[in-house]
Amino acid sequence: MENTIDVRGLSCPEPVIEVKKALSGRSSGQLTVLVSSAVARDNVKRAANGMGWKVEASVEGEDFKLTITK
């Protein structure tokens, strides 16, 4: 299973849809998500938290890296 997904540049709510799709197949583990905007960062974080996952966000150049774990 892919452990990094890159949703940079996608319009909302596509990043959230992609991340939810990736998380729905797993019960635990780690997923890294690359996003390019603060809006996508916040939306993905809220969605993942809502599904019971923990999210750590860090800055990667102009982008953000989200580390999602459970």
Next chain:
Amino acid sequence: MNKDKLLIIFAGMIVGVLAVVLVQMGNPANMGFCIACFIRDISGAMGLHQAAVVQYMRPEIIGLILGAFIAAISWKEFRSSGGSSPSTRFVLGAIMMIGALVFLGCPLRMMLRLAGGDLNALVGIPGYVVGIWVGIYFLKNEFSLGRSQNQSTANGVFPVFVAIFWLILLLSAPTFIYFSQEGPGSEYALWGISLAAGLITGLLAQRSRLCTMGGIRDLILFRDTHLFMGLVALIVVAFVGKLATGMFNPGFLEQPVAHNDAIWNFMGLAVVGFAAVLAGGCPMRQLVLAGEGNSDGLITVLGMVAGAALSHNFALAGSPAGVGLNAQIAVGVCVIVLLLIGIGNSKLSGLVGSRSDRNPSINS
């Protein structure tokens, strides 16, 4: 309640207050804020259409772009990006405008009309929701207009120059710019008040991500009430404000700048909702995106300017007298175009694969 939730509710409340204040200060009734109407007025001021009653260089629109820009710079969220199917986005902007002018208002004005007692909005809201629901169907079928890319800073600040250019035209009022002498276009608050209201709204909308489409879309798609709370706050505050100022006037008939043709109120906003989902944001949100350096947002706004010209030049807009045949045909054409855009950019067409296949990782 966390900080983000408070912010979205606060933003909705302030926009609701500003909408009431702007009407008190001179804006048309139930039109304290209407993104579609105001962009249409700008289109008319520049002579792109000749509807003499709706021509004014609305400072609220200018302020919204500049307010979002200032917020994005201040919180380090400004980023020059674009290039995600610009021509399709231009068409989506035009369609949003055509639909909004059949209803006579963008979704923001739909909420303000409801708050003012215009019950025709109760027909428009289900239309908007159905339009969004149809758009979501395409999102679930891997709809995407593709990734935006990094662009030069000069390109990112372009929307700011457009806003400043419009401001110069407003203040210098050269003879070739049209200003309505009667009708809604002649009703406006002092430009400084309108500009300040736009700046505050742009700032709050950028920080809170307030979006009239996103609120309903996220509720249906993710059962997420976050953005929806902002919309509820906006309607409640505007309702209380209108009650307090004696502007609440419930009914279907003789509502300001409105008609009571239920089918076309429904269909007009259904088109707006559908187009807004495909474009990733309602008309207000597109202005905010433009201010954040997203040229796809600006292209959508320019599509709205063009859509307003089409609407009035070809008699596609509704009016208090009702909705004519041209407008009805235009709505039908818009629905067909939206379906083609939706199908063509989703896996339903068989032309494209899943969203991730079409958008492979950029650097890895």
